[in-house]
Amino acid sequence: MAKEIRVPALGESVTEATIAKWFKQAGEPVKADEPLVELETDKVTVEVPAPASGKLASIDAAAGSTVNVGALLGSIEEGAAGTAPAKAADAPAKSVEALAKKVEAPGAKAEQPLSPAVRKLVEENKIDAGAVAGTGKDGRVTKGDVIAHLERPAAAAAPVEVKPLVIPATPPVAARAPARPADATREERVRMSRLRQTIARRLKDAQNTAAMLTTFNEVDMSATMALRNQYKEVFEKKHGVKLGFMSFFVKACIQALKEIPAVNAEIDGDDIVYKNFYHIGVAVGTEKGLVVPVLRDADHLSFAGIEKTIADFGKRARDGQLQIAEMQGGTFTISTGGV
Structure with a gap:
């Protein structure tokens, strides 16, 4: 069936x-x-x-x-068993010979299992995992190893033919300055993912429709840092998660929102809608862009609850497991802790 x-x-x-x-x-x-x-x-x-x-x-x-x-x-x-993706070799002798050559090949090494994040990075950049020098346990390739491999100078890598991608027509935008002839051949055009396109479009919309303001305020974090240093080891042993600064920032924001409820409100037509709950968005960086999962009713969460939820968000965001509903309904967002 x-x-x-x-x-x-x-x-x-x-x-x-x-x-x-x-x-x-x-x-x-x-x-x-x-x-x-x-x-x-x-x-x-x-x-x-x-x-x-x-x-x-x-x-x-x-x-x-x-x-x-x-x-x-x-x-x-x-219930069907399925077909094997590859057929066994017809000639056993040839298989043995090929295996022997593979074992004797200089520089060959046993294939190491890759974590989901590393495998995803390898596949997206179309590189041979066997060519990456692993620094992890038993020579295992880590995400840092792959990034270091990608950042090697181009001259050290074998020449690869880069085929230009055909980009569909988009709404008119200001033309960028033409590249110098010497630089044009070194450019590579890569189509943005839907997520990247959305991020770029919304940033441009915000620039066109909102008053842009940047302000910096210094805060004395000495007491917070001392408190964290005093309890971070006990906290991790008890709750199985590290005590970061973000839980302090979340608690501080909730207190401020309670004191100034207009910041935790939105305009709907001719009305101001005050949110009598505190859903705090926390920005999480991934390989594909920035996402903002929401800590729901964060005022009811303990420090441990906040840290555990953020850690879970970060892991699932990097693995592409976050659900749409988990990134909707925030009343206030912490885009970066600044540390």
């Missing part, structure tokens, strides 16, 4: 998504709840899990296509 895979609800006002990639090919076996396809919206990246175990019978929407909520992505044939 075939089980359909459809685009899930993506949150209020989000009606479509772009298929970033499929993790499986048609005919391959899948397990229930195993990530099958990655969807990218204007706000977040979402992984759609397999609804059942079996064989991925069909892929009805290819990577790169735009799909609406509820659209058919593919189907799973329940």
